[in-house]
Amino acid sequence: MISHVLPTYNRAPLAFERGEGSWAIATDGTRYLDLGAGIAVNVLGHANPDLVAALTEQAGRIWHVSNLYQIPEQEKLADLLVKKTFADTVFFTNSGTEAAELAIKMVRKFWDHQGDPERIEILTFDGAFHGRSTGAIAAAGSDKMVKGFGPLMPGFRQLPWGDIEALKAVITDRTAAVLLEPIQGEGGIRPLDDAELREIRALCDKTGTLLVLDEVQCGMGRTGRLFAHEYAGIAPDIMMVAKGIGGGFPLGAVLATEQAAAGMVAGTHGSTYGGNPLACAVGARVMEIVADDTFLAEVNRKAALFRQKLEGLIAAHPNLFESVRGQGLMLGLKCKSAPADLVRAGYAQHILTVPAADDTLRLLPPLNISDEEIAEAVARLDKAAESLDA
Incomplete structure (x- = not known):
């Protein structure tokens, strides 16, 4: 039988009940670091005051x-x-x-x-x-x-x-x-x-x-x-x-x-x-x-930090990744195969990412993500990549 919600999406087996900044909290209480931001929507994170x-x-x-x-x-x-x-x-x-x-x-x-x-x-x-x-x-x-x-x-x-x-x-x-x-x-x-x-x-x-x-x-x-x-x-x-x-x-x-x-x-x-x-x-x-210049300067600073750490991730997993591309906090990890497996491996590490065409993993975090959360995000992506390498 057809589902009551028209089945036009291949949805992940996750449901979220609330969010806090860069984090989405699932119905079972698990906290996920959100690098998708609702596909570049939640520019100031979840439940921004x-x-x-x-x-x-x-x-x-x-x-x-x-x-x-x-x-x-x-x-x-x-x-x-x-x-x-x-x-x-x-x-x-x-x-x-x-x-x-x-x-x-x-x-x-x-x-x-x-x-x-x-x-x-x-x-x-x-x-x-x-x-x-x-x-x-x-x-x-x-x-x-x-x-x-x-x-x-x-x-x-x-x-x-x-x-x-x-x-x-x-x-x-x-x-x-x-x-x-x-x-x-x-x-x-x-x-x-x-x-x-x-x-x-x-x-x-x-x-x-x-x-x-x-x-x-x-x-x-x-x-x-x-x-x-x-x-x-x-x-x-x-x-x-x-x-x-x-x-x-x-x-x-x-x-x-x-x-x-x-x-x-x-x-x-x-x-x-x-x-x-x-x-x-x-x-x-x-x-x-x-639109504030100081806010945008921070986006650029964080983007440089994120990109630097992603370059290290690519170097650590040359069998999975080719390059990082994009501008600001609209970044893509070019993969050597379709990124669906990496997205799923990320769920196990409690991190959310978004796949795209051209074998690319999209990283679209809230623009006010912290430096500590950027470091945590790359660490979780590293663990997800290790699970695929294994």
């Missing part, structure tokens, strides 16, 4: 009114995002998938608004993950994502990851947009070089093409900058944000320049829950903490 206070205060005031009315908490968070980014305007969603759908709609509506509705082709890259809606899977285009779901939304062309020459060969003044992740998450923690990202921006400028960045996983301080594209010194026209922006509360957003958003007038998009007072109250507190 600042976020609990923000949510509790808002919960005692008002939860939901819908976007029929002005929402002060939404306006506060939008102001914070505009102040700290390239954007002129923000639309709030509940998830990264919803942000991807709006980003695609915004591109198409932009060109329709410009009087060129046939300019719809969006260039994307293999290994990408933009969510699981019909538009998002069409953008990614991988067999795993699209098989069995019938005709796909037209207007997407996938290119080899990081192949600038392939992009040069196809981008024209008829291309609607280029859509990419500065660092692929599900694709295996694969960063795009800063020089390549600058070249893509230049190609978009030359052809009048919109640049859309998906920073759902690599944004919100994860890389040591508020957003990963800042390292390249460029700005997108449209950007998708989610995961870390709510610190664990469901929240996403699309950020855009005034020009890119010109076609999105009243009635062109909407959301019942998007930007609700609860989510935005939490999101504003996350922004106040994570």
